[in-house]
Amino acid sequence: MFEFVNYTDCSREQLLEILELRNLDSIRKWMVNPGVISREDHFRFVESLRTNPDRLYFAVYKDSELVGTYNLTNEGGGVWERGIFANPAFQGRGLTGRWERQMISGLAGRGIEALSAKVREDNLRSVRYHLRLGFEEVSRDGEYIHYLLKLR
Numbered sequence: 001m002f003e004f005v006n007y008t009d010c011s012r013e014q015l016l017e018i019l020e021l022r023n024l025d026s027i028r029k030w031m032v033n034p035g036v037i038s039r040e041d042h043f044r045f046v047e048s049l050r051t052n053p054d055r056l057y058f059a060v061y062k063d064s065e066l067v068g069t070y071n072l073t074n075e076g077g078g079v080w081e082r083g084i085f086a087n088p089a090f091q092g093r094g095l096t097g098r099w100e101r102q103m104i105s106g107l108a109g110r111g112i113e114a115l116s117a118k119v120r121e122d123n124l125r126s127v128r129y130h131l132r133l134g135f136e137e138v139s140r141d142g143e144y145i146h147y148l149l150k151l152r
């Protein structure tokens with residue numbers, strides 16, 4: 001139902017649309033690195049993904065519309081840290097949870113045993129989202145809540 005396209009397989013236009021979303025104030029303010037990313041840095045980063053098996057970045061499409069992005073970074077021991085943002089035009093309808101569940105159902109086959117996530121304590125919407133998806137709180141460090149979702 002949803003299509004996941006690795007950034008390394010995206011066209012230049014698709015990568016620019018991803019960057020546009022990533023640089024929206026309402027999205028970047030929740031990121032660990034909240035700065036605006038330049039086109040140059042974005043394209044350089046995507047090139048670096050081609051030779052880095054420990055970082056997987058996907059654009060998520062529904063009927064050819066970009067509904068969000070999903071990224072995974074190998075932390076070792078079968079745990080991958082996952083990052084997510086949804087296109088604001090598609091937020092708040094339960095759609096994001098549907099495509100993340102579809103994504104997750106394919107991850108166990110890649111040898112991924114658990115997903116970790118860190119959510120700013122004041123990102124209440126994201127906190128609710130993670131709890132609804134089944135992530136369990138592991139710890140808090142005063143800025144972030146650290147979550148884990150076991151896949152098996």
Ligand SMILES: CC(C)(COP(=O)(O)OP(=O)(O)OC[C@H]1O[C@@H](n2cnc3c(N)ncnc32)[C@H](O)[C@@H]1OP(=O)(O)O)[C@@H](O)C(=O)NCCC(=O)NCCS
Binds near residue numbers: 084086091092097118
């Ligand atoms: C966090 C984020 C990915 C969640 O995606 P989302 O689209 O808002 O989440 P959902 O699709 O599950 O929608 C949930 C909301 O829609 C409402 N909703 C409406 N219909 C729904 C349905 N059928 N099923 C579930 N929720 C539904 C829920 O009540 C919920 O509202 P709430 O957020 O006030 O609790 C998204 O808000 C986002 O990208 N935020 C900015 C970037 C960010 O914070 N990323 C995460 C960093 S850790």
